[in-house]
Amino acid sequence: MRTSSKPKTSSRPSFKLTRIRIIAIVLLLLGAFIFFQAGGIDGDLVTTLTFQTTSAGEPPSVGNIDVPTSPYLRVIGLLFVVAGSLNLAELRAPRPRRASLGLMVLCGVLFIPTVIIAAAAGNETNMTTIVAESLRLATPLAIGAMAGIWCERAGVVNIAIEGMMLFAACFGFTTLFYLRNTGLPLETAQLLAVVVAVLSGGLIALLHGWLSITFRTDQIVSGTVINILAVGVTSFVRREYLLSTEAGAAKLGNISIPILSDLPVIGEAIFTNQPIFFMMFVMLALTHIVMFYTRWGLRTRAVGEHPHAADTLGINVNRTRWTNVWISGMVAGLAGAWFSLEATGSFNDGMTRGAGFIALAAMIFGKWTPIGAFGAALLFGFSDSLGIRLQMVGVGFPVQFLQMVPYAVTLVVLAGFIGRASPPKAVGTPYVKE
Amino acid sequence: MTEAAPVLEVRGISKRFPGVLANDNINLTLRKGQVLGLLGENGAGKSTLMNMIYGLYKPDEGEILVNGQAVDIAGPKDAIELGIGMVHQHFQLVDVLTVTENVMLGNESVSGPFLRRDRARREILELSGDYGLDVNPDALIADLPVGVQQRVEIIKALYRHADILILDEPTAVLTPQETRGLFKIMRTLLEKGVSIIFISHKLKEVLEICDDVVVLRRGKVAGHADPGRSTEASLASLMVGRDVILEVEKAAAAPGDEILNIVNLHVHDDRGLPAVEGVNLGLQRGEILGIAGVQGNGQTELVEALTGMRPVDEGRFYIKGEDMTSSSPRRVTEKGVGHVPEDRQRDGLVAGFTVMHNLVLCSYYRDAFSNTIVVDDRAIAANAHQLVEQYDVRPPIINNPAGGLSGGNQQKVIVAREFSRGVDLLVASQPTRGLDVGSIEFIHKQIIRMRDEGAGILLVSSELDEVLSLSDRVAVMFEGQIIDILPVEEADKDTVGLRMAGVRDDVQIESAG
Numbered sequence: 008m009r010t011s012s013k014p015k016t017s018s019r020p021s022f023k024l025t026r027i028r029i030i031a032i033v034l035l036l037l038g039a040f041i042f043f044q045a046g047g048i049d050g051d052l053v054t055t056l057t058f059q060t061t062s063a064g065e066p067p068s069v070g071n072i073d074v075p076t077s078p079y080l081r082v083i084g085l086l087f088v089v090a091g092s093l094n095l096a097e098l099r100a101p102r103p104r105r106a107s108l109g110l111m112v113l114c115g116v117l118f119i120p121t122v123i124i125a126a127a128a129g130n131e132t133n134m135t136t137i138v139a140e141s142l143r144l145a146t147p148l149a150i151g152a153m154a155g156i157w158c159e160r161a162g163v164v165n166i167a168i169e170g171m172m173l174f175a176a177c178f179g180f181t182t183l184f185y186l187r188n189t190g191l192p193l194e195t196a197q198l199l200a201v202v203v204a205v206l207s208g209g210l211i212a213l214l215h216g217w218l219s220i221t222f223r224t225d226q227i228v229s230g231t232v233i234n235i236l237a238v239g240v241t242s243f244v245r246r247e248y249l250l251s252t253e254a255g256a257a258k259l260g261n262i263s264i265p266i267l268s269d270l271p272v273i274g275e276a277i278f279t280n281q282p283i284f285f286m287m288f289v290m291l292a293l294t295h296i297v298m299f300y301t302r303w304g305l306r307t308r309a310v311g312e313h314p315h316a317a318d319t320l321g322i323n324v325n326r327t328r329w330t331n332v333w334i335s336g337m338v339a340g341l342a343g344a345w346f347s348l349e350a351t352g353s354f355n356d357g358m359t360r361g362a363g364f365i366a367l368a369a370m371i372f373g374k375w376t377p378i379g380a381f382g383a384a385l386l387f388g389f390s391d392s393l394g395i396r397l398q399m400v401g402v403g404f405p406v407q408f409l410q411m412v413p414y415a416v417t418l419v420v421l422a423g424f425i426g427r428a429s430p431p432k433a434v435g436t437p438y439v440k441e
Numbered sequence: 442m443t444e445a446a447p448v449l450e451v452r453g454i455s456k457r458f459p460g461v462l463a464n465d466n467i468n469l470t471l472r473k474g475q476v477l478g479l480l481g482e483n484g485a486g487k488s489t490l491m492n493m494i495y496g497l498y499k500p501d502e503g504e505i506l507v508n509g510q511a512v513d514i515a516g517p518k519d520a521i522e523l524g525i526g527m528v529h530q531h532f533q534l535v536d537v538l539t540v541t542e543n544v545m546l547g548n549e550s551v552s553g554p555f556l557r558r559d560r561a562r563r564e565i566l567e568l569s570g571d572y573g574l575d576v577n578p579d580a581l582i583a584d585l586p587v588g589v590q591q592r593v594e595i596i597k598a599l600y601r602h603a604d605i606l607i608l609d610e611p612t613a614v615l616t617p618q619e620t621r622g623l624f625k626i627m628r629t630l631l632e633k634g635v636s637i638i639f640i641s642h643k644l645k646e647v648l649e650i651c652d653d654v655v656v657l658r659r660g661k662v663a664g665h666a667d668p669g670r671s672t673e674a675s676l677a678s679l680m681v682g683r684d685v686i687l688e689v690e691k692a693a694a695a696p697g698d699e700i701l702n703i704v705n706l707h708v709h710d711d712r713g714l715p716a717v718e719g720v721n722l723g724l725q726r727g728e729i730l731g732i733a734g735v736q737g738n739g740q741t742e743l744v745e746a747l748t749g750m751r752p753v754d755e756g757r758f759y760i761k762g763e764d765m766t767s768s769s770p771r772r773v774t775e776k777g778v779g780h781v782p783e784d785r786q787r788d789g790l791v792a793g794f795t796v797m798h799n800l801v802l803c804s805y806y807r808d809a810f811s812n813t814i815v816v817d818d819r820a821i822a823a824n825a826h827q828l829v830e831q832y833d834v835r836p837p838i839i840n841n842p843a844g845g846l847s848g849g850n851q852q853k854v855i856v857a858r859e860f861s862r863g864v865d866l867l868v869a870s871q872p873t874r875g876l877d878v879g880s881i882e883f884i885h886k887q888i889i890r891m892r893d894e895g896a897g898i899l900l901v902s903s904e905l906d907e908v909l910s911l912s913d914r915v916a917v918m919f920e921g922q923i924i925d926i927l928p929v930e931e932a933d934k935d936t937v938g939l940r941m942a943g944v945r946d947d948v949q950i951e952s953a954g
Binding site: 297300301302303305306308309312313315316317318319320321322432440 | 495497516517518521527529533534535536537538542545547548549554555556597
């Protein structure tokens with residue numbers, strides 16, 4: 008009698024569940040799901056994507072795109088199925104061909120608009136707002152991630168970004184609060200407030216450096232201490248000095264970038280914005296250039312990877328680390344200023360709401376590179392803005408599920424295409440000269 | 442013969458570490474354009490002395506003179522400024538950076554704050570042309586074989602205009618071919634006026650390249666030797682302090698039952714390319730089968746497959762008659778297989794663990810060392826004390842992290858662990874790499890003892906001398922296949938050398954057939 012089990016003596020290597028194939032299977036299932044779900048949507052429903060400026064009044068609309076929801080979803084579903092099966096079918100080749108890989112990447116890119124179109128079925132949704140909001144909400148995350156890069160590239164873990172942000176948000180706002188009635192022009196007071204925020208972030212970072220570099224305390228413990236300290240100190244400050252009067256102050260004003268702000272649609276949505284928002288791009292460029300094109304960056308990376316090698320070349324490992332931790336704190340301080348000075352014009356207990364940790368996650372998603380971390384921060388920002396948008400549109404099920412979608416995409420993309428993230432090798436280990 | 446001017450002199454240097462007098466009143470002189478050999482056993486204090494010259498340690502007593510001037514070397518920066526360059530035993534290269542970045546690090550060519558990689562790159566190409574140091578300046582260090590990484594280290598020193606070059610056991614990690622290449626480079630350096638301190642415990646190499654030899658023993662200068670009038674035996678006894686038997690003495694093999702049988706084995710390497718392509722081998726108890734071959738012909742992958750560290754694509758292998766293909770390393774270990782891995786830092790030790798814990802890495806869970814929930818540190822320590830003494834690990838402190846030991850002593854810890862377990866099959870890959878003559882002699886004796894007690898031994902070594910002197914049969918591996926198996930009596934160096942180069946049957950072996 009024959010059994011149905013596989014013959015064990017096959018000389019061909021058996022089917023291996025490689026990373027690409029797992030993604031292919033996920034795509035296949037997802038495509039099938041979308042395809043059949045599309046059948047349940049009323050065939051006449053249309054999603055209208057508009058591209059308008061955020062300001063109400065005169066909408067110089069560039070034009071709307073009407074997407075028939077159900078047919079669109081059927082096409083996308085089919086595309087996913089095709090891409091998935093193509094990649095699965097190439098069993099013999101050690102890895103799939105470039106064309107079918109490209110198709111899979113395309114599917115990944117198309118996924119995000121698909122979510123929007125599906126969720127907003129039968130409604131209008133403004134794409135410009137979604138993009139602008141994503142960028143705006145990504146600001147503290149992106150700047151926070153840059154702070155993480157400065158620190159960790161030099162070999163010091165910084166989970167204290169959250170605490171540094173909170174300190175900075177608090178002291179920055181306190182400064183503005185006390186300066187607003189001194190007769191100083193508002194802009195000057197605000198500028199000083201931002202400077203104080205940045206410096207107080209730097210000051211807290213010195214505490215981190217002192218504990219973790221000088222005393223070689225475990226860097227995670229040192230960071231946790233700062234995070235806990237921040238919650239206590241800032242809420243004390245608020246209760247003692249800010250609560251007496253119902254505290255509120257003017258937010259940082261908008262700046263228009265010359266020329267760029269005259270562009271249609273995006274000119275107003277993106278290039279007329281608040282200062283820390285623009286600082287995000289400055290920090291991104293600066294971090295990237297310093298890390299990869301300057302002497303300081305080269306030394307920083309060497310110290311974070313192999314401090315002993317740097318030492319044998321006459322580089323002062325601990326001084327390099329100190330400086331980077333300090334800079335990291337100041338960058339985190341800038342991110343903190345966003346919460347109290349740019350976004351709200353007030354200070355609340357725990358107002359950073361874990362953004363420091365999300366920034367850290369963005370840094371890791373971005374594999375400790377500025378551009379990657381920025382991309383990850385955008386994704387997180389997009390998820391936030393999508394949630395807000397969909398709540399306004401009013402979808403029939405909990406918004407949180409749709410908010411999860413970008414993260415799920417990230418997980419698959421990270422696991423599939425980018426692979427394991429490898430941190431700087433010496434991160435977390437204090438340097439001891441033998 | 443006119444004596445060249447001394448460029449570096451060490452006078453009365455001593456260095457004490459907690460519990461050890463690492464250097465005791467050392468004197469030596471390096472002359473311009475010469476090679477000074479520094480010979481000594483593992484742990485004799487060679488590296489400590491060099492680290493003081495390079496400014497990594499501060500001497501407790503004594504002085505250092507460069508070009509006749511007494512100098513104070515407070516750190517590597519001072520040493521670099523004095524023209525001293527050092528190639529460390531463990532390379533000091535940052536894996537994720539390119540060759541150019543590594544070379545310029547700490548001494549960057551810049552305009553403003555910006556790196557000028559192009560300028561450094563050009564300089565590297567010039568140096569590489571001048572001294573025959575062939576490297577690609579744009580390659581990532583992680584992608585380079587050790588021989589090339591060493592060239593990068595030498596370029597690093599030359600880029601800083603070093604004219605005194607310290608090479609700390611440069612040949613320990615090299616294949617014989619790479620060693621030839623290094624010597625060629627060293628001769629070019631000498632012609633251009635560089636003076637070299639060459640640290641090694643390979644006597645043949647020291648005799649070949651050095652102009653003068655200083656021998657250290659237990660932190661002291663044991664004597665000077667003139668390479669022209671010394672022999673390997675005289676250097677060895679100076680180094681160890683007693684006569685050393687360089688020839689391996691062994692009785693004829695008495696092969697017993699088959700312990701390992703490999704049938705048509707196929708294994709791929711890290712890049713997914715075939716590395717072992719249809720190997721068939723049999724090994725009996727009481728026999729040493731040596732595998733000779735130029736490194737990179739599949740030996741590494743073969744050993745990893747046999748020890749359960751690498752999946753098998755095709756074919757089977759049987760240990761004591763049982764099919765062990767693609768078993769876990771634990772299962773292979775439990776079957777009575779000992780493994781001395783090729784890369785001791787990566788596969789042999791947990792660098793952060795203490796010596797005593799490293800000595801029970803494959804037996805900590807057994808009854809002798811644990812009661813299923815907690816390990817018995819007292820038994821582990823007792824075991825460690827005994828082995829450290831028996832295998833002469835220096836310093837004999839069992840609570841030190843294993844990563845802090847010198848390379849040779851790390852190897853002794855691995856060998857002690859694997860040899861003391863009572864194994865029936867020993868897979869030993871480069872078992873004496875980086876060891877001094879005294880230790881080599883000891884390990885060779887142990888291998889033969891194990892053979893005589895009935896274990897089967899698979900010996901993989903790129904040292905042809907070692908394979909020929911230990912083995913009972915010699916298999917030659919070339920491009921993933923065993924292209925010849927010879928009884929050791931028929932395996933002379935020339936024949937095996939030809940086989941290693943891939944020459945198969947077209948040369949008749951002259952032997953009484």
